[in-house]
Amino acid sequence: MIIISIGNEILFGKTINTNASFIADQLYTIGIEVQKVITIADDKEQIFNTITTAFTETNLIVMTGGLGPTKDDITKQVICDYFHVGQKTDDTTLKEIQEMFQRRGFTLNEINRLQASIPEGAIALSNKNGTAPGIFMEKDQKILIAMPGVPFEMKAIVTHELIPLLKNRFQNHHIVIHKEIITAGIGESALSELIEPWELALPKHITLAYLPSPGKLMLRLTGRSDHGEEKILNEELEHQLTLLKKISKSYIISDQNQALEEVIGTLLKQKKGKMAVAESCTGGYLAHLITSVPGSSEYFEGGLVSYSNQIKKEILNVRELNLKKHGAVSEFVVNDMAINTMGLFDVDYTIAISGIAGPSGGTPEKPVGTVWIAVADPVKVIAEKFTFGSEGGREVVIQRAARAALYMFYKLLKGFYH
């Protein structure tokens, strides 16, 4: 399968192509692999040529972009030209657009009406978040799918329309099963070294992929079978997962596609615990990660960004003695922060971070990237020092510190600290 992304803004370098990643990920879960992603400009001739060439390498193309109300003509026209067909009005789509306009109290104009026009012989893929439908065109044993480039419109079409449709078409004899686990607290290369003997011993029809994304590393086991024996394949995969879990210990945090902040939320809800955070160098990013989880208000009371020493002293009651003697970035200060945050927010679990995000503020003893983190529950406080370096810049230190703090907190909740 080849993805063609249309959009000048991607070629200008100002928009990152997240659509292609989403489509690749979704289609991979039903066993369809992307062999190439091509990004091109909003240009009729280039679109036509790219489709023509791509169809010499694949019989399935997924396109995004160029289907908005104003640019509608280009992409649709190219599809019609390529397949030598005309356009027709899709009645269901027209009805959907009319209803959407009625709900919002607008009247339909000619441009809106044209949105319901699709190539002859194509199927319209209903767009719950916009007026331009997706297009599913099949002719001469070639399938071309076109969707709008607006991410939340495209995502709705992929999830609700495209995946069910393709699943039906492509999953008849060939069976593909995926098992995913999420790891944290260990880098890709260190994990790879740890599990290498297991990985080398995998049977040929089971493959492993490392799928890092910000803040989490997913391992995906893919099993394939041409005999349609789903149950056996499933058991094989489960067996391999059990072996993997044994060697990778505390680093496996979930066997669902969950980030650390979600896993922590689940654990806290089980314990009926309440938490709060105090952060300095991460400047609110830790609280942001935690509150990005829907329903986090059930266990997250709040956080303090104590950016200055003044605030650490006055609001958080950090001892002046500790600040003076050991400095703001020290075990003593993060311990004070973690303990006093409990009282300030009246909670039983806390996280505290103090460090040097850079680019300035480093010293020979405490270079940029030095971060102290403490986590506390009702009976103990655990502090650790990290050196994240300065190579990646300020943003990388902030992200790594917040992630490391969440992992320490995870270990605390799981009882891994004794």
Add this chain to the structure above:
Amino acid sequence: MIIISIGNEILFGKTINTNASFIADQLYTIGIEVQKVITIADDKEQIFNTITTAFTETNLIVMTGGLGPTKDDITKQVICDYFHVGQKTDDTTLKEIQEMFQRRGFTLNEINRLQASIPEGAIALSNKNGTAPGIFMEKDQKILIAMPGVPFEMKAIVTHELIPLLKNRFQNHHIVIHKEIITAGIGESALSELIEPWELALPKHITLAYLPSPGKLMLRLTGRSDHGEEKILNEELEHQLTLLKKISKSYIISDQNQALEEVIGTLLKQKKGKMAVAESCTGGYLAHLITSVPGSSEYFEGGLVSYSNQIKKEILNVRELNLKKHGAVSEFVVNDMAINTMGLFDVDYTIAISGIAGPSGGTPEKPVGTVWIAVADPVKVIAEKFTFGSEGGREVVIQRAARAALYMFYKLLKGFYH
């Protein structure tokens, strides 16, 4: 110019191709435009074929990926195969690698030594952040540039080596000048409508591009000339910018490539003001944006994430009467928050946010996406209500609310509220 990104992890959909955006953006500033971005797998034959096809469409290819210590052979070998050359050891690179290993106290092995090997006739582009150098290969009027796929290694090579080299090569007769301004507080389509008459009147050799990225919208004016009259072109662009500024009023926040949080920092430093924030639904994201700016500790004292009503009352002294009578998401409560944050953090400027990020928590009167924001300086408090809708999900409400708050704060600092 065509960019070829090599990487299975991009095709699996788990890594987003940010490298291509960075390269496109950087090369565009020296007048080189990307016509296509192609992402392919780490596969010798596919790389070879993609290079071959791409060179029928362009004479400049920039490749990333496949140059790490273990995968080194593939990409380098493909380049040698394509150009029919052998490999040679680059002495400068070998010396750099040796020095890097010496500094870290490691001994060099054969694999490390191989990193210094490049195709015959190529120039090594020094990699300050890793051992694999970039490769600049020119033969038969074709230029192929290959760099490692690790973003911070690639970025160092592009900035310090590639851009100066290409600038020298491609900017002799043809002149390209860019002028950029950053806008905020207005959507792309509303801005486009506002400035349409001006845009339509632009001379042919001056073009306008909208370059949206999270939280900011950049407008880039590009002027071209084949006569080498830089000064005249510059004056023309400045003239157009002056006209543009006149019609787009308060929406232009900077004529450098600065986000709102950076502009605010500059304004606060000028005023020698100190600020703090109190946020509810944005959960730390506002503080994170502000502290993502290097040097923000000069004016940012701290923030409170008051996620529960309890915390709003007890730490922030929000009146129970207001919480009960008007609810946490109300003008009364954000005003209380903004004013009391001043006292709590002892600052002269504050921002307060309270809203419903969703997916749950909405009511008919206050649906998901309803957000109240207040900004305060020593003499006034300004509150505004926003309805960001629920279509984009929780994350979109959080981002829009934080951005809207920064824009209100910008207007406050600039004296646009009376």
